[in-house]
Amino acid sequence: MRKNSVFIETYGCQMNLADTEVVLSILAANGYDVANDIQSADVVLINTCSIRENAEQRIYGRLGNLKRYKEKNKNMVVGVLGCMAERLRKDLVEDKKIVDMVVGPDEYRRLPEFIDMAFDGEKGIGVRLSRVETYDDIMPFREDGLQAWISVMRGCDKFCTFCVVPFTRGRERSRSLRSIVNEVKELSARGFREITLLGQNVNSYQEGDSDFADLLSACAQVDHSMRFRFSTSHPQDISEKLLRTIAEHKNLCNYIHLPVQAGSNRILDLMNRTYTIEHYLTIIDKAREIIPGVSFSTDIISGFPTETWEDHLATLDVMQKVRYDGAYMFKYSPREGTKAYKMEDDVPEEVKGKRLQEIIDLQHKISFEVNQELIDKEEIVLVEGLSKKSDKFFAGRTDSNKMVIFPLNDYVVRGDYVKVKITRATTATLFGDFIEITEKYMHNELKTA
Ligand code: SAH
Ligand code: SF4
Numbered sequence: 338m339r340k341n342s343v344f345i346e347t348y349g350c351q352m353n354l355a356d357t358e359v360v361l362s363i364l365a366a367n368g369y370d371v372a373n374d375i376q377s378a379d380v381v382l383i384n385t386c387s388i389r390e391n392a393e394q395r396i397y398g399r400l401g402n403l404k405r406y407k408e409k410n411k412n413m414v415v416g417v418l419g420c421m422a423e424r425l426r427k428d429l430v431e432d433k434k435i436v437d438m439v440v441g442p443d444e445y446r447r448l449p450e451f452i453d454m455a456f457d458g459e460k461g462i463g464v465r466l467s468r469v470e471t472y473d474d475i476m477p478f479r480e481d482g483l484q485a486w487i488s489v490m491r492g493c494d495k496f497c498t499f500c501v502v503p504f505t506r507g508r509e510r511s512r513s514l515r516s517i518v519n520e521v522k523e524l525s526a527r528g529f530r531e532i533t534l535l536g537q538n539v540n541s542y543q544e545g546d547s548d549f550a551d552l553l554s555a556c557a558q559v560d561h562s563m564r565f566r567f568s569t570s571h572p573q574d575i576s577e578k579l580l581r582t583i584a585e586h587k588n589l590c591n592y593i594h595l596p597v598q599a600g601s602n603r604i605l606d607l608m609n610r611t612y613t614i615e616h617y618l619t620i621i622d623k624a625r626e627i628i629p630g631v632s633f634s635t636d637i638i639s640g641f642p643t644e645t646w647e648d649h650l651a652t653l654d655v656m657q658k659v660r661y662d663g664a665y666m667f668k669y670s671p672r673e674g675t676k677a678y679k680m681e682d683d684v685p686e687e688v689k690g691k692r693l694q695e696i697i698d699l700q701h702k703i704s705f706e707v708n709q710e711l712i713d714k715e716e717i718v719l720v721e722g723l724s725k726k727s728d729k730f731f732a733g734r735t736d737s738n739k740m741v742i743f744p745l746n747d748y749v750v751r752g753d754y755v756k757v758k759i760t761r762a763t764t765a766t767l768f769g770d771f772i773e774i775t776e777k778y779m780h781n782e783l784k785t786a
């Protein structure tokens with residue numbers, strides 16, 4: 338008998354990408370094949386994001402497009418997964434006729450059941466959030482490759498006033514250290530070289546006596562030729578122990594994504610971020626002292642309710658003080674159900690836009706300058722393959738996640754760590770000359786040398 342096949346489209350953050358792999362694994366275990374395109378799929382799932390209004394608009398647009406496919410293939414089942422499923426629940430199946438089922442992030446084990454219901458013409462809704470579900474025992478479905486991510490915790494208890502995540506993902510819970518380390522071992526055996534440990538707030542990882550630093554250290558010891566990243570860190574929970582752990586292990590990348598959101602203490606307080614800018618800058622200083630050469634990236638929101646010109650200048654000021662390698666920069670978007678939704682969204686759209694543009698321009702200038710400082714320096718690069726723009730060049734990434742392009746040669750293969758001397762740099766890319774293939778995990782040694 339021909340197996341049913343499933344096609345999943347994923348929107349939003351890396352956690353959603355990781356969840357898609359869990360969903361594929363659950364469905365594969367229940368006899369589904371993975372379809373290569375929508376046309377050939379019996380089940381089309383959209384794994385959605387609610388973080389900002391425009392993320393949801395995009396997905397509504399996509400659901401509209403799917404109508405065409407469903408008209409051609411009447412038996413096709415369309416399901417909405419992820420954060421929008423949680424936020425909009427029943428409305429989705431009622432308003433959007435083409436949606437057959439709505440399944441939130443903690444109910445993926447029941448997907449086969451919901452799909453069967455949908456094939457029988459019933460609409461299924463599963464949006465219960467769990468305090469314990471971590472999909473601990475499910476080995477995500479992954480194609481072979483160099484890079485993989487592993488969710489180490491789910492949910493968020495921080496309740497920043499602008500953010501829907503605590504509502505769409507539920508309470509914080511951590512996966513067992515043992516199951517994470519086992520997954521790392523499996524990925525190592527399959528030849529993966531770089532792993533990103535994921536959670537909305539990885540620093541509050543806790544399992545028994547083990548905290549996030551213990552987890553990182555356990556992962557780092559599995560295979561010294563694999564390097565590890567993690568995302569996201571909340572400034573409140575960054576411990577000195579964590580910084581020391583990063584410094585101690587050569588295969589933990591010297592790179593921290595540390596969202597600041599805003600530069601003004603008054604706004605940070607309204608956002609319920611639970612730190613002051615002074616405290617944030619102390620963390621940055623301490624990290625730079627403990628981990629020489631560490632670099633940072635951040636998230637910034639422009640135009641939060643009541644933000645004044647002075648508040649905006651404070652954001653530019655903190656960017657100049659930290660000199661981030663990169664930043665994700667957003668206009669504030671009111672989300673129903675959050676605390677900030679009750680505040681008046683009083684910064685006019687064009688002011689938000691203008692401030693955001695200034696933030697983007699400043700970050701580009703800083704990224705460019707930071708990259709210029711790397712010229713004539715040597716960087717260790719994990720080679721990912723040929724450059725997308727030209728097959729005469731290799732492309733790979735540094736410890737600090739910067740793309741490096743260097744000329745093709747006969748010695749290097751994908752997955753090697755190589756030493757490259759940087760000769761030229763733009764805002765987003767470094768160019769250089771190949772020096773040598775290095776011992777596997779030297780990439781941090783260089784920074785501390
Ligand atoms: N857990 C992570 C980030 C989760 S969402 C953290 O705490 O840093 C990713 C980013 O989206 C946030 O850091 C924030 O900058 C942005 N964001 C979240 N809600 C938003 C909103 N309502 N409007 C605009 N940006 C938002
Ligand atoms: Fe949202 Fe704040 Fe949690 Fe990040 S820490 S997911 S911004 S509530």
Ligand code: F3S
Nearest residue numbers: 349350386387388420
């Ligand atoms: Fe979006 Fe949900 Fe991630 S709202 S950013 S997909 S946790």
